[in-house]
Amino acid sequence: MKSADNRYTLVLDSPLGRLGILIRDRRIQRLDYLANTIPLKSAATPLERRVLKQLAQFFVNPEHHFTLPLDMQGTDFQCRVWQALTEIPAGQALTYGELAARLGSGARAVGNACRNNPVPVIVPCHRVVSAAGIGGYAGSTGGREIQRKQWLLRHEGFDGPALKIRQKTPYTGLQHSQQRNLHA
Structure with missing residues (x-):
């Protein structure tokens, strides 16, 4: 949570609490979780109204696909990870290791890129989980951040407890050997 x-x-x-959106040069640079004491700021521009509308659509329909202009600043590797995250369909998940194998990298490096994602949601x-359970979220392995990750996964169709996440249908976008059976 940012100050x-x-x-x-x-x-x-939002259902996840208060969200702060930073827009510069008509592109979204950050989405941060804020304390509920931070004053609301209304949408004043067409892009801000579009952001508000698309987030509202996602919170009603988890299969909503975002089409917002982003300005995500990171290393080349982080940008590759962030692009790969957008290719995981709603209601599906990969482990850090599976995503790492897909990118030819290590699981910790993928986890670090996920932790530094400037625009979660x-x-x-x-949609990236630990092989042993839910993993971390927003730089945390417990508390409110993990509750947000659980909420997002359940909102998209997961219905198991944090350590026994399961999905509606297997993600078929990868080879069978790369898929993780998340059914309980």
């Missing part, structure tokens, strides 16, 4: 400051272009309530880092 209060005026850098956010848009501050809104829009770029769905919550």
Whole structure:
């Protein structure tokens, strides 16, 4: 959770709590979880209204596909991971190791890129889980952040406890050997 400051272009309530959106040069640079004491900021521009509308659509329909302009600043590897995250369908998940194998990297490096994702929810880092359970979220392995990850996964169709996550249907976008059986 970020501290209060005026850098956010848009501050809104969501099922996950208060969200702060930073837009620069007509591109989204950050989405942060904020304390509920941070004042709301209304959408004032067409892009801000579009962001608000697409987030609202996602919270109603978890299969909503975001089509928002992003300015995600990171290393080449982080950008590759973030792009791969957008290719995991709603209601599906990969382990850090599976995503790492797909990218020819290590699981810890993938986890680090997920932790540094500047726009969670829009770029769905919550769809990557640990081989032993839910893993981390937003730089945390417990508390409110993990509750948010659990909420997002359940919202998209997962219905098991955190350590026994299961999905509606297996993700078939990868070879069978790369898939993780998440059914309980």
